[in-house]
Amino acid sequence: MQRSIVIIGAGPAGMAAAIEAVRRGCRVTVIDEGPRPGGQIYRQPHPALHGEDFAEPSELARKHRLIDGFQAVIDRIDYRAEANVYAVFPNGEIHLAQGDRTEVLRPDAMIIATGVREQAIPFPGWTIPGVMFAGGAQSILKAQRVLPGRNVVVAGCGPLPRVVAAQILRAGGSVAALASLRSLRAMLRYPRSLWCGRDILREGLRYEWTVLRARVPQFTGYVPVRAIGGERLEAVALARIDAEGRIVSGSEREIACDLLAINYGFVANSELAAMTGAEMRRDPVIGGWVAVTDAFGRTSVPGVFVAGDSAGLRGALVAECDGTIVGAAAAVPSTAVDGAALKTNLAATMARRTRHLEFQQAVRATLRLPDGIWRIVTDDTLVCRCENVRFGEIREALESGHRSLNAIKRNVRSGMGWCGGRTCLHAIASLAEAATGQAPAEMMTPRPMARPVPFAAIARQKRAAAE
């Protein structure tokens, strides 16, 4: 009988997994939140929305090659756009909401390819309208063809803020300041990585050139410590922080802007993997809690696979290789995964993945946060935006001995709001680690609903006939 595979997410990993599983004769369902395939990095604008792309041509070529490959097999896929998985269970059940109804699927295998979201370090005033995630600002530019701000400050660490600054400039915006926690020179300590990632590096240098040519004021070692404004952002205060994360007195400077775009790396969308009961581990640099996986994306739960960034930040090129490998592994009975045939079959893709992964060593060096950075979160800083919980309340909960994210939530409500903790929980884990010397042992228990779903949609539930 034909093997059934459900893939959650249609970014690089999900699309590549689908292509491979279809090629191997599986019955494939792809569930994706977006209206069109691509995920975040390969996000596609609406076809009627013509305009210029401000990305590098080689980047766009990669994107279109993969999307075209996916489109070529889409007729053989049960492709669910604008659908949300709100629960998965250890028995392999997948509950999804689409439109005004819900549905339960029970495939032979599931591939979780849910990617990452951006990480923030909260600071006073970061709730003021006009403070955005840098990738969010980029999505307004690349998928909506709208300049997210006219006079922009971009801040954070790693490559993304620099790319976003360049793209805003190319789109005709002005960048009032580019603040980087670390210099990208940290990458130079990894020459082998840089050699393996030379194609991506070339794209990065072109973005750097855009920023240099525009003479953007650059502040290395600076972070935003205060946003200023009421109903809209008017300015941001940048300050230099020392190795311990303390603000260097006298270094603060205010810069007028209408958009502050921040990114301090990424957090894995690993809630669904955790819901299956898969064994998890925490590594803040690659996204916080991630499922423990082997080379084939297998988790500790039979039939549950994770591919791409949601298994730990690795970038689009690795994610695409991952998708092919995990798609192949999910397509065969579990006993065949360890066999020599599959390994031989995937040898070239595995070698390519190793090479792209090598470049990630250099990227990760730019994403490592200094331990003291969490000091910029003052007692009156709102940490949980949904429930308006200030750091002072969280600190008091920690001091009274509540050390798990579950206990902190029960006491101060952080993580209980609309976003389900997606915006703040990883920051709270790091804040707890900075305050007590020990990170919480576990993520906040992810439970249904992973996304808000109307009761009416639950009432209209369709269940697949038992197979």
Add this chain to the structure above:
Amino acid sequence: MPSEFQFTFEGKPVAAREGQSVAAALIAAGERCLRVDEAGNAKGVVCGIGFCWECRCSIDGVPDIRACMTPARPGMIVRRQRGLDGCSDR
């Protein structure tokens, strides 16, 4: 759908293009505050991709709709949601 059209935000006309989200059209129109939360804090678009739920507003009388995930349509009535007020008509 016409390729360029208008909807209203707080009673004021806002221009949009087919395929744009409500959030993008509002940002293009210079609007930043899409909601005032229960504590009185002004809130706008933050994640741009749907996970933070900060940009939720009232659209055609239905509260808690994410502006960043909702395509703009001609004649749509978008209002700034204030505290729990948006829920009173449910």
